Amino acid sequence: xxxxDKKTLNQLSEILRAKKLTIAVAESCTAGLLQNTLxxxxxxxxxxxxxxxxxxxxxxxxQLNINPIIAEKNxxxxxxxxxxxxLQVAEKFxxxxxxSITGFARTIPEEKVETCFAYIALSQNSKIxxxxxxxxxxxxxxxxxxSIYIEKMIGExxxxxxxxx
Numbered sequence: 001x002x003x004x005d006k007k008t009l010n011q012l013s014e015i016l017r018a019k020k021l022t023i024a025v026a027e028s029c030t031a032g033l034l035q036n037t038l039x040x041x042x043x044x045x046x047x048x049x050x051x052x053x054x055x056x057x058x059x060x061x062x063q064l065n066i067n068p069i070i071a072e073k074n075x076x077x078x079x080x081x082x083x084x085x086x087l088q089v090a091e092k093f094x095x096x097x098x099x100s101i102t103g104f105a106r107t108i109p110e111e112k113v114e115t116c117f118a119y120i121a122l123s124q125n126s127k128i129x130x131x132x133x134x135x136x137x138x139x140x141x142x143x144x145x146x147s148i149y150i151e152k153m154i155g156e157x158x159x160x161x162x163x164x165x
Contacts, residue, residue, distance in 0.1 A: 004154040009040060009041040010042045012157060012158045014042075015162060017046055019161065020096075021097055021161065022093075023049060024089045028053070030105070030146050032053045033146050034051070037150055049095040051089065060081070060085065064088040064089065064092075065084070077103050083121040085121065086098040086128065087123045087128070100120065102118060105146045105149060115138050116135065116137060117136065118133070120152075130160050134153075
């Protein structure tokens with residue numbers, strides 16, 4: 001897996017530490033890779049609170065209070081669910097920032113998932129400050145798309161905390 005370069009991670013670490021912000025993450029389709037990536041930044045213990053991988057609807061409902069009836073309708077992949085995940089993980093880990101991803105990093109033809117996409121959300125102090133859809137590549141395999149998502153997420157996080165939203 002290709003991870004964001006050390007310079008980018010360390011810049012992110014510097015900004016989060018300077019602003020006295022901690023972060024917790026909730027992941028679905030990236031299956032813990034964002035947590036792994038954040039742990040590689042300089043002085044990660046001073047800003048990275050931890051995270052959880054909630055890979056299916058049941059765990060999203062149990063761990064992050066996602067409404068299972070609504071989640072079942074879209075396999076727990078939506079903008080609203082990503083936002084709820086971000087808010088809940090920040091609260092559970094007592095972090096100022098909560099970051100989440102839910103989506104598809106591979107196609108699933110039997111479920112009519114023909115493209116690779118995910119929703120990401122970032123909360124700060126119980127408010128959503130970033131919420132968007134990101135895309136992968138249906139021609140690429142699962143690990144490649146997971147890497148694409150991580151690179152995009154780190155870029156979005158860095159850009160958002162830099163601007164001080």
